[in-house]
Amino acid sequence: MPMLIKVRYFASLREKVGRSGDSIEAAQIMTVQDVWQALNQDVPLPDNVLVAINMDYAALDAKVRDGDEVAFFPPVTGGWR
Amino acid sequence: MPMLIKVRYFASLREKVGRSGDSIEAAQIMTVQDVWQALNQDVPLPDNVLVAINMDYAALDAKVRDGDEVAFFPPVTGGWR
């Protein structure tokens, strides 16, 4: 039974990949990094990228589960100094 | 020519001496401590007293000049914690 993973991109990363989100069906266990590579073969994952699984910060090698929402975004920047 | 010194007391010290101020004519050079002793012979100067000359903090052995305003008061306490 394939797993369904929802993917979201924010800010400059959203503009870079040209989409705000994706869906991916995974036949085997994937890490966050695997998800990126499957969806963005021609865009290398930026060094300083941040990742969240289900709205909590996660590591690039964290495993993704069925129904998870995975988000990729650049370092956060508030609106003031 | 005698010097005229104005003296003020605040808060608990004002209540202790029973006056809010004094005037004293000094024939010779006096320190802040001399001024207190001349005016309050029966009240020992409290250990933690603060002193100002002309509204600037001063030491007990600071010399007082003609026309000076000398103030004695307890440690300061703001209205909040």
Place this chain on the structure above:
Amino acid sequence: MSIKICSEDFDPFQAIQDHQQAKSAMVGKYGATSIFIGTMRDFNNDRSVQGMTLEYYPGMTERQLEEIVRHAQQQWCLIETLVVHRVGDISPNTPIVLVAVWSVHRGDAFDACRDIMEALKSRAPFWKKERLLSQQSHWVESNSDGYS
């Protein structure tokens, strides 16, 4: 604790007063209120900034702000905390972020307010895109450190 994300301009002083009125149990209990307001300036690194857009991650941003405030509540003795953050298109001289902390003693309010601001700056998912007078716009890539 109250966490608000606003897509319209907000009045930080009204927000504080509304919060104090809503939480009537606070009356007479707090001695210290420490407040920080971050406001959009009209200059930045010598280039004239016309405005900016603040993107966020609905759901995650609120969750992270709650986590930050909860962490502060565990570290200091706080009575109430209010965080309001603006998102979307923002004009210069407009409030962007408000943090208000009420406590009995001033040390707790000062420390917690600052800690929340620093944590918010590094962990809350907001991304800033500046629009310059030249009509160019660009994503701002890093924050300055408030302690330096």
Place this chain on the structure above:
Amino acid sequence: MSIKICSEDFDPFQAIQDHQQAKSAMVGKYGATSIFIGTMRDFNNDRSVQGMTLEYYPGMTERQLEEIVRHAQQQWCLIETLVVHRVGDISPNTPIVLVAVWSVHRGDAFDACRDIMEALKSRAPFWKKERLLSQQSHWVESNSDGYS
């Protein structure tokens, strides 16, 4: 810089907004506002406090507050500073002191606001007499340290 001694109740939020309006050159220049409000509580060391009287030294108090703010201005990069302090008979749940600091970066505003509060607490000539529910009143003899 603006230093005010009030013998009547004041609204800290109105005072801040009035100051921002009066100093129109500030508009768009500040990114950070750090505010502290000290409020009279209705309890203190487990004895019910009915009210208090804050005595001051007219002339010297203002001069010491100016000195404290001037010292902060030399240490940090500040745009504006407002200090308002209540004196006289004060009821519970009433603002006693307001310190508001405007700067470009938040570190300066945070540090200066706190420094001013700590200096004010130890050097500005105010003396507090508490009135208890028992109708007794007494001079408070020492301050707590905000850092502890």
